[in-house]
Amino acid sequence: MTLNPPPSQQTPHSPRQIPNRRVLIVGNYCHDVLIQNGAVVAETLGGAASFISNVLDSSSVSCDLVSKVGCDFRYEVSHAPIVVPEKETTVFEAYFDLGIDGIGHADRVLKRVTACDPIFPSDIPDSRFDFGMAVGVGGEILPETLEKMVEICDVVAVDIQALIRVFDPVDGAVKLVNLKESGFHHILHRIGFLKASSDEALFMDVEQMKQLCCVVVTNGEKGCRIYNKDEETVVPPFLAKQVDPTGAGDSFLGGLVVGLVEGLDVSDASLLGNLFGSITVEHIGQPKFDLMMLQRVKDEVQRRKKQCNLSSSHKSDHEEFHARLSPARFSCFPSADSPLQPKLLVSGHCCESCDL
Numbered sequence: 238m239t240l241n242p243p244p245s246q247q248t249p250h251s252p253r254q255i256p257n258r259r260v261l262i263v264g265n266y267c268h269d270v271l272i273q274n275g276a277v278v279a280e281t282l283g284g285a286a287s288f289i290s291n292v293l294d295s296s297s298v299s300c301d302l303v304s305k306v307g308c309d310f311r312y313e314v315s316h317a318p319i320v321v322p323e324k325e326t327t328v329f330e331a332y333f334d335l336g337i338d339g340i341g342h343a344d345r346v347l348k349r350v351t352a353c354d355p356i357f358p359s360d361i362p363d364s365r366f367d368f369g370m371a372v373g374v375g376g377e378i379l380p381e382t383l384e385k386m387v388e389i390c391d392v393v394a395v396d397i398q399a400l401i402r403v404f405d406p407v408d409g410a411v412k413l414v415n416l417k418e419s420g421f422h423h424i425l426h427r428i429g430f431l432k433a434s435s436d437e438a439l440f441m442d443v444e445q446m447k448q449l450c451c452v453v454v455t456n457g458e459k460g461c462r463i464y465n466k467d468e469e470t471v472v473p474p475f476l477a478k479q480v481d482p483t484g485a486g487d488s489f490l491g492g493l494v495v496g497l498v499e500g501l502d503v504s505d506a507s508l509l510g511n512l513f514g515s516i517t518v519e520h521i522g523q524p525k526f527d528l529m530m531l532q533r534v535k536d537e538v539q540r541r542k543k544q545c546n547l548s549s550s551h552k553s554d555h556e557e558f559h560a561r562l563s564p565a566r567f568s569c570f571p572s573a574d575s576p577l578q579p580k581l582l583v584s585g586h587c588c589e590s591c592d593l
């Protein structure tokens with residue numbers, strides 16, 4: 238499957254004197270507090286931007302990141318955020334034992350406890366980028382922010398959570414509105430990719446959206462599905478022992494963009510997304526990717542590109558690429574956070590060759 242860029246992105250912006258920078262990530266970092274049985278079991282760095290930049294940095298894909306935090310921000314990060322002196326960092330509490338949440342997740346209820354400032358167009362550099370990623374978590378992406386991104390980036394990938402989340406004024410519980418009523422609908426024909434989880438996909442018209450851009454719907458341990466015009470592709474998952482689902486969708490999007498930047502087609506790039514998503518659920522907080530695994534992934538990506546250049550018949554065949562990427566072939570690397578694992582363990586197992 239190849240990407241059809243939206244018409245607004247097919248015309249090169251000229252004259253172009255300065256080469257594009259690669260990837261622009263826009264979305265706030267946050268503090269994640271994981272709560273189970275009334276007790277805090279972990280406090281971690283969160284925000285889609287943090288998970289995505291972790292995947293891009295680990296994969297040696299250079300990126301610029303625009304994020305806002307308060308003076309209370311407590312993590313060292315490789316991409317410095319804008320510190321807003323009079324504001325607090327966005328905080329999410331994730332309750333793992335409250336049943337079904339407002340956005341349909343059976344495994345956790347999310348509440349936004351504090352919110353930092355929105356990201357304004359003036360916060361975004363006036364450079365050009367190959368890829369833009371609009372990945373807000375707490376309502377910080379404004380319609381005018383996304384408008385600026387589509388102006389300066391050749392292709393923009395959007396996480397639907399950045400557009401359709403609303404927050405209960407009393408307890409901050411996350412709820413979703415339909416994409417049509419989100420205030421972003423008029424910009425959507427200018428984006429390249431829209432990523433949604435299967436729960437979030439219920440809040441858009443996939444049939445309509447897939448005519449405007451490439452829609453990728455992730456579905457946890459089942460992998461993901463790509464909708465592009467009249468093509469539909471199922472991309473298989475990787476086995477994982479899930480400890481904490483937080484950040485899986487973000488790492489998925491990071492892996493997808495790494496694949497696209499490397500020149501893979503959308504379905505092969507989505508396999509990379511599935512791989513990074515599956516590793517993320519095995520960790521609490523930010524995963525540390527195994528260096529040998531990363532090198533193997535880079536080698537396999539190069540191999541896959543050569544293979545596809547030589548023969549177009551390889552393009553739709555995922556099986557071999559999937560088998561070669563499978564973490565079971567590299568190593569089993571249990572999380573460093575093992576004391577916490579049983580508390581948040583949701584489902585699954587690591588791989589066929591071990592009994593983790």
Ligand SMILES: Nc1ncnc2c1ncn2[C@@H]1O[C@H](COP(=O)(O)OP(=O)(O)OP(=O)(O)O)[C@@H](O)[C@H]1O
Pocket residue numbers: 433434435454455456457458459460461474475476477478479482483484485486487489510511512513514515518584585
């Ligand atoms: N239990 C799992 N086993 C294997 N792969 C998984 C599992 N959970 C998630 N993944 C991978 O990560 C991707 C994203 O997961 P998911 O669909 O749960 O996203 P999400 O709901 O947006 O996640 P989150 O909101 O927690 O960041 C999936 O498409 C899949 O490839």
Ligand SMILES: O[C@H]1[C@H](O)[C@@H](O)[C@H](O)[C@@H](O)[C@H]1O
Pocket residue numbers: 267268269282283284285286288329347374398483484486487
């Ligand atoms: O850190 C997480 C993560 O970025 C998730 O994608 C988002 O759904 C949560 O709100 C956030 O707390």
